[in-house]
Amino acid sequence: MTGIRLHNTLTRRKEDFAPLDPENVRMYVCGPTVYDRAHLGNARPVVVFDVLFRLLRHVYGAEHVTYVRNFTDVDDKINARAAEMRSAGDARPLEAIIRALTDETIRWYHDDMDALGALRPSAEPRATEWIGAMVAMTRDLIAKGHAYERDGHVLFRVRSYKDYGRLSGRSVDDMIAGARVEVAPFKEDPMDFVLWKPSTPDLPGWDSPWGRGRPGWHIECSAMARELLGETFDIHGGGIDLQFPHHENEIAQSICAHPEGGFARVWLHNEMLLVEGRKMSKSLGNFFTVRDLLEGNWSGGWKVPGEVIRFVYLSTHYSKPMDWTEEKARQAMETLTDWYSKTEDLDADSQGRWAFLLNLFNDLDTAGAIGKMHDLARDVARHPELKYAMEWFGFGFPDRLAPDAFRVKMATENNGADIVRVSWAGSLSPSAKRILMSKAHMLSSLRAAAKETKDFAPVDALKSSLVAAGVEVRMAKNEIGLVPGPDFDPAKLEALK
RNA sequence: GGCGGGUUGGCGGAGAGGUUACGCAGCGGAUUGCAAAUCCGUGAAGACCGGUUCGAUUCCGGUACCCGCCUCCA
Numbered sequence: 001m002t003g004i005r006l007h008n009t010l011t012r013r014k015e016d017f018a019p020l021d022p023e024n025v026r027m028y029v030c031g032p033t034v035y036d037r038a039h040l041g042n043a044r045p046v047v048v049f050d051v052l053f054r055l056l057r058h059v060y061g062a063e064h065v066t067y068v069r070n071f072t073d074v075d076d077k078i079n080a081r082a083a084e085m086r087s088a089g090d091a092r093p094l095e096a097i098i099r100a101l102t103d104e105t106i107r108w109y110h111d112d113m114d115a116l117g118a119l120r121p122s123a124e125p126r127a128t129e130w131i132g133a134m135v136a137m138t139r140d141l142i143a144k145g146h147a148y149e150r151d152g153h154v155l156f157r158v159r160s161y162k163d164y165g166r167l168s169g170r171s172v173d174d175m176i177a178g179a180r181v182e183v184a185p186f187k188e189d190p191m192d193f194v195l196w197k198p199s200t201p202d203l204p205g206w207d208s209p210w211g212r213g214r215p216g217w218h219i220e221c222s223a224m225a226r227e228l229l230g231e232t233f234d235i236h237g238g239g240i241d242l243q244f245p246h247h248e249n250e251i252a253q254s255i256c257a258h259p260e261g262g263f264a265r266v267w268l269h270n271e272m273l274l275v276e277g278r279k280m281s282k283s284l285g286n287f288f289t290v291r292d293l294l295e296g297n298w299s300g301g302w303k304v305p306g307e308v309i310r311f312v313y314l315s316t317h318y319s320k321p322m323d324w325t326e327e328k329a330r331q332a333m334e335t336l337t338d339w340y341s342k343t344e345d346l347d348a349d350s351q352g353r354w355a356f357l358l359n360l361f362n363d364l365d366t367a368g369a370i371g372k373m374h375d376l377a378r379d380v381a382r383h384p385e386l387k388y389a390m391e392w393f394g395f396g397f398p399d400r401l402a403p404d405a406f407r408v409k410m411a412t413e414n415n416g417a418d419i420v421r422v423s424w425a426g427s428l429s430p431s432a433k434r435i436l437m438s439k440a441h442m443l444s445s446l447r448a449a450a451k452e453t454k455d456f457a458p459v460d461a462l463k464s465s466l467v468a469a470g471v472e473v474r475m476a477k478n479e480i481g482l483v484p485g486p487d488f489d490p491a492k493l494e495a496l497k
Numbered sequence: 498g499g500c501g502g503g504u505u506g507g508c509g510g511a512g513a514g515g516u517u518a519c520g521c522a523g524c525g526g527a528u529u530g531c532a533a534a535u536c537c538g539u540g541a542a543g544a545c546c547g548g549u550u551c552g553a554u555u556c557c558g559g560u561a562c563c564c565g566c567c568u569c570c571a
Contacts, residue, residue: 012501030571038571045571077569165500168566174499175567217569239571240501246570271502272565279565315510315520320503321564328509331521359512368511371519447530456530463532474534481534 004059004361006235007319009243009267010167014363017266019234025056025065026233028225028264030242031124033072034105035081037289038112040309040324041239041273041280047310048270048318048364049237050118050394055360058392067121068228070221071109073102074127074214079203095204102126112290115306117394125224127215131206133223134215137257138195138208146256150186152198152211158191161252167267168244193249195219218249222263226254231261240269270318276325300326305405307395308332314366314393336395339377340402343387352376352385353392369393418444421481432490439466439493440482447475469493 004017019025029049032042049067056065082097090097110120127134138154141147146160158164158172165171172191194216199205205212225233231254238247247267254263272279275286276299288298296303311332316322355376359368369389376386391397401407420440422433443462450456463473470487474480 032571033569041571043571048571075569169500170567171499241566241570244500244567270571272571274564317511320510323509325509327521331509335520362512365511368518371511374519450530454530460531467533472533475529475532476534477529483534 004055005363006266006268007363008265009269015266017234019060020232020265022060023064025060025235026229027053027056027065027067027235027237028221028229028233029067029069029121029236030221030238030246031069031071032105032109033075033077034102034109035075035078036105037291038109039280039287039289040275040293043113043116043290043309044273044313044318044322045237045239045270046113046118047116047313048366049268050116051314051360051366052235052237052268052364053119053121054392054394055357055364058357066123066229068123068125068225069121070224071102071106071124071126072217072220073098073106074131074204074220075217078102094202098204108291112294115294116290116310117306117396119394123228125228127220127224128204130220130224130227131215133227134219135196135206135208137219137223137226137253138215140257141195141253144256146252147195148188149210152213153186153194154196154210155187155192156195156249156253156256157188158193158252159189161256163255164191164252165248167248167251170244170248193218193245195253218246219253221246222250222253222257225250225263226258226261231258231263233264235266235268236264237268237270240271243267243269268318271321274321274323277323280324300329303405304329305333305336305403307336307403307406310394311336311370315370317367318364335374337406339373339386339390339395340406342377342383343390344397344402346384346387348388348391349384350388352382353388355385356389356392418447419479420444421479423481423483428484428488429490432484432488435490435493436471436482436484439471440480443473443475443482444480447480466493 005014006017007014027049029045032038038046049069053065053067056067078098078101079094082094082101085097085101086092086094092100106126114120138147141156142149142154145157147154147156149155165175172189175191196208196210196213196215196219198211198213203214205214225236236247236250251263254261274280275284275288278284278286280287286299290306290309292298293300293304293309294306298304308329312324312328313322315328315332356369356372359365359372362368373386373389376382376389387397396403420437422436422440428436439462443459443466446459446462447456450459463475466473466482469489469492470485471493472483472485474483
């Protein structure tokens with residue numbers, strides 16, 4: 001049987017995945033800097049590596065996979081945001097503001113990523129809780145000649161690591177020739193980067209052999225990965241924009257500190273995200289957080305269920321740029337609504353799992369796997385397998401029901417010959433449901449009468465007013481269905497009697 | 498300037514050196530008081546130029562265009 005194959009950025013090839021220890025498969029993914037709501041770009045690696053996490057758990061057993069994703073809660077952007085808050089009138093000490101800010105942002109992050117159906121990682125270390133490990137690693141690097149202290153800074157000596165640049169395919173000399181590196185007087189070499197920097201009294205800081213200061217950005221991942229996963233582990237993931245310098249620097253630090261290790265064996269990088277074909281940016285007005293989408297506060301204007309966001313993300317292979325468009329979201333909404341209605345009352349059947357697992361084994365081909373799910377959706381007999389696939393992918397069925405946003409739980413009643421149904425999505429109020437139900441019955445009796453009189457005008461009139469109120473009307477042979485759409489306005493129905 | 502990615506049918510988007518991806522839209526049919534929905538069927542592609550091969554959209558080289566990174570960034 002073939003196993004998982006993954007494209008390793010380090011070797012630029014697709015390789016068979018063989019864990020160091022099948023009893024403990026270890027993965028580290030760079031998490032967010034917590035100073036604001038997660039945006040759409042932040043969410044892509046979360047979803048991508050969530051699928052990988054699920055796949056590893058499936059293959060090796062849930063208890064045999066350790067997934068670590070950090071929270072960066074010490075960072076100049078956080079300090080800057082806290083300083084803004086203080087000048088805006090927050091009277092608390094800066095450190096207290098920072099703590100409150102990062103705590104709150106972490107709660108937001110959990111809320112938003114939960115909404116996307118992402119499993120929580122096995123561990124989510126906060127950088128500030130591992131300062132000791134960072135100081136220790138920094139001391140070790142100095143002792144081994146890979147780092148040096150200058151003016152309260154500790155810098156990594158890039159020239160001391162011969163493979164520097166291997167991950168990103170760059171050479172130190174080329175990069176210096178590119179001349180876009182910060183030239184600081186205390187650096188031996190322009191490429192050297194900061195492991196530790198001094199803090200002024202008003203900034204967060206920790207005591208260290210080099211005075212009160214704070215860690216550089218890259219060291220936290222090296223230190224926490226080492227503490228929680230060991231000197232060598234299986235997979236390290238993150239966005240492609242982290243490939244350089246962040247991941248390059250992580251490798252340099254970790255391997256120089258623990259040459260006998262090897263740090264991460266497989267490096268996975270997800271490509272970037274675009275919005276309507278352009279880079280997401282505040283100036284273009286296409287910058288959205290996950291929360292913006294969930295609450296309808298975006299250019300599309302409608303509330304996008306987390307499952308839809310997840311579906312759109314998984315529709316594009318992780319290694320390709322993904323374009324978030326309203327059209328894709330709309331199609332995903334339709335597809336999921338269809339799938340949920342087909343599977344809601346069924347028991348999942350796992351026998352169809354190979355239909356999509358083989359796609360995932362092939363470098364996490366989620367788009368291909370979704371194609372296979374379409375195959376399952378097309379065949380009524382395989383809908384239980386579709387349900388299994390949906391649950392597997394995190395399009396969950398809490399309490400064995402479809403998510404509220406897709407709830408097509410029909411209120412079904414017999415009225416003469418017609419079956420009358422009102423579809424609803426959880427957000428519909430009970431009174432609105434009652435009105436819709438009565439209109440559906442009215443439609444049914446009007447049609448029954450019209451079949452005798454051959455005068456369909458009253459039927460059409462009611463139908464038109466329903467449509468005008470944003471309700472889709474479905475009239476089958478012995479069935480009448482009302483589907484309130486996104487523009488549904490109950491007030492317009494109350495008006496007509 | 499350096500490094501990396503991309504270019505597939507009207508749109509979105511995959512795999513695979515030779516056999517239908519798939520979805521949406523379109524078209525034809527069934528069904529329907531009408532319409533929608535649903536069901537069945539169906540046409541349509543691989544930026545350009547070379548090379549390897551019995552055979553390439555799939556491998557190799559070049560050209561064009563697009564995008565990202567090299568500065569905080571998932």
